[in-house]
Amino acid sequence: MSKFDYKKVMPRYSFIAIIMTLLAVTVMAKTLYTMTAKRDYWMKVADRVKKDSVSVKPTRGNILSCDGQLMASSLPEFKMFMDFSTLRDVSDSLWKAKVDSVCLCLSQIFPEKSAGDFKRHLMEGYNKRSRHWPVWPRRVDYNTYTEVKALPVFNLRPYKGGFHIEENDARQRPYGSLASRTVGTMFGSKDSARFGLELSYDSILRGTNGIIHRRKVLNKFLDIMDTPPIDGADIVTTIDVDMQDLAERSVIDELKLINGNVGVAIVMEVKTGDIKAIVNMEKCIDGEYREVKNHAVSDLLEPGSVFKPVSIMVALEDGVVDTSYVVETGSGVWPMYGRQMKDWNWRRGGYGTMRLPRTLEVSSNVGVSRIIDDHYHNNPEKFVRGVYRTGIASNLRIPLVGSTPAKIRIPKKAKNGQWLNWSNTALPWMSIGYETQVPPISTLTFYNAIANNGRMMRPRFVKQVLKDGKVMMEYPPEVVPGHEQICSQKTVKLMQTMLYHVVSQGLGKKAGSPSFKVAGKTGTAQISQGAGGYKAGGTHYLLSFAGYFPADNPKYSCIVCIQKSGLPASGGGMSGVVFHNIAEGIMAQNIKLAVSDARDSSSVLVPDVKDGNILAADYVLTHLGINTNTGWSGSYTDGNPIWGRAERKEKAISLMREKVYGRRQIPNVTGMGARDAVYLIESRGVRVRLQGRGKVVKQSLEPGHTIKKGEVCALLLE
Secondary structure (H helix, E strand, C coil): CCCCCCCHHHHHHHHHHHHHHHHHHHHHHHHHHHHCCCCCHHHHHHHEEEEEEEEEECCCCEEECCCEEEEECCCCCCCEEECHHHHHHCCCCHHHHHHHHHHHHHHHHHCCCCCCHHHHHHHHHHEEEEEEEEEECCCCCHHHHHHHHHHCCCCCCCCHCEEEEEEEEEEEEECCCHHHHHHCCCEECEEEEEEHHHHHCHHHCECCCEEEEEEEEEEEEEEEEEEECCCCEEEEEEEHHHHHHHHHHHHHHHHHCCCCEEEEEEEECCCCCCCEEEEEEECCCCCEEEECCCCCHHHCCCCCCHHHHHHHHHHHHHHCCCCCEEEEECEEEEEECEEEEECCCCHHHHCEEEEEEHHHHHCCCCHHHHHHHHHHHHHHHHHHHHHHHHCCCCCCCCCCCCCCCCCCCCCCECCCCCECCCCCCCCHHHHHHCCCEECCCHHHHHHHHHHHCCEEEEEEEEEEEEEECEEECCCCEEEECCCCCCHHHHHHHHHHHHHHHHHEEEEEEEEHCCCCCEEEEEEEEECCCCCHHHCCCCEEEEEEEEEEEEECCCCCEEEEEEEEECCCCCCHHHHHHHHHHHHHHHHHHCCCCCHHCCCCCCCCCCCCCCEEEEHHHHHHHHHCEEEEEEECCCCCCCCCEEEEEECCCEEEEEECCCCCCCCCEECCCEEEEEHHHHHHCCCHHHCCEEEEECCCCEEEECCCCCCCCCEEEEEEEC
């Protein structure tokens, strides 16, 4: 007899089968319900734990000087947040125990805010259970972030303590405000370029965004790369940091001395058109001078007497006069169609009769205007066409926002023979730099062409694009289209001689140098106040000097323009002085001597060494054959500065490395030279005022002083 009792077992199997069937039907029903009625709800839940096609920003390329020094670079900055919802679920008791000490430490890191303010701010986010509550409203650098990250609670993992960050690339300029309008800057919150080369070359510097998708796995978000980002390329500018610093200091010193409003200086390399320095200083409401607008490429002002060489060149090239031409200027006042043309010395009796070259040497308004009016009065269009032929009105295609070519109107004649947009006084006043609007960079380009034997070079700001150290693109020197030769070689040589005589025996003597020859032209023009004319609200002047050096073998051309209110006003005596300082400084920098020549074998065997960058000191001392006792390693050509002090021994120099205070404290710069001291302090956001020369013997802010916004540190050097 079988042990299987069909009547007892089958009901049990049937019951189980029915239960399983009902369970399967329930699962299927629930599945259908989820897929239909609850579909929108669960799609929203899915969106919270995954993200597709998330954009990943690349690292922005660097902007380099002509010799490879960093002028703008991207460094990470961090914005810090707390997820109080996670904190209250996981580490609530720890937070309550540590909140006071956390706030006290935060106050020490950010002295602008007290511990009580921090506690009120953080507890507000705690009570709201905010998932993204800012710890500090602004971005901080990596050093500050690590300090905050080390605090209690904040040092826990994000899903335990709730502390998390947003990382962004911030634009930093190692040389501070140097050439800031030309280099440009960024909108920090939008990560977009504002102006300057940052904006003009944004597509090259920015790179290409990558794409990732995010998935939540085991309560963690994982980033899965789909398309990696392509970092931006670097651009190599033509700016020379040393020349830029020299030009800025020269302009600011003169502006402070004469209480000027705006100061512009541009230095250009003659053969290539490379812009080595460009300065745009403007007096701000607080009395300090800063770069607010790129006046060098955007100011459309009447240039005044620096335009006179253009007029003389046109007349010489057309053959209507030569250098032996004699003009009568009377007593310095000459009637011109109902108006009086005056020379600068008309109260002293003027210059009388003179030859054409002398009109430039003494900048005679009467002489130049009479030469042009006598020969072009009946055909002013011929003169203006000649001006365009010189290239001063050419569109130079400057890669800076706001740049514009010169505006010089061309006479138009009606069918009846009458001039439509012209008056009898237009030609004589145009010949001396009025009735025209020329930006400083266009004027300089014209003078640079004279120095370059008539070949007009387009101003160049960027010469290379680099990627991973390799040259990806070249921007070679370029001639302004149609101006391979702005005039004949005979006319060029005559203009070079006359401009040299302006400095050697004319009104431009203060721009000259006893060490090398200088050629150029002064200019002093009244600035029109629009509808109010030239006298509205007092008289304003544009003081200029444009030229090149050394005159016998031109290497650099330069223009200096200063705007000021009231008298005294002298293009040669004010702008010419700035030109002189820039020219002598550049020529001194370009003297190439062997380092070994600096050794004085007859007296001083071991030189005195300033504190500061001991890598640089070690480099020089090694080439001089002087032993250095060093307990560190590094390369001056490849490495970053190593800060320390030097001690002089009998036959050696001991260079000792010293710890430098953090980014929020004032460093000890006593014993350093001006360059190292200024770099260390201004890189921390503190402005420096220098007094004296030599080594730093006193600093107004003590070493270790916590930096506050807007502070100024005065350094006394002896």
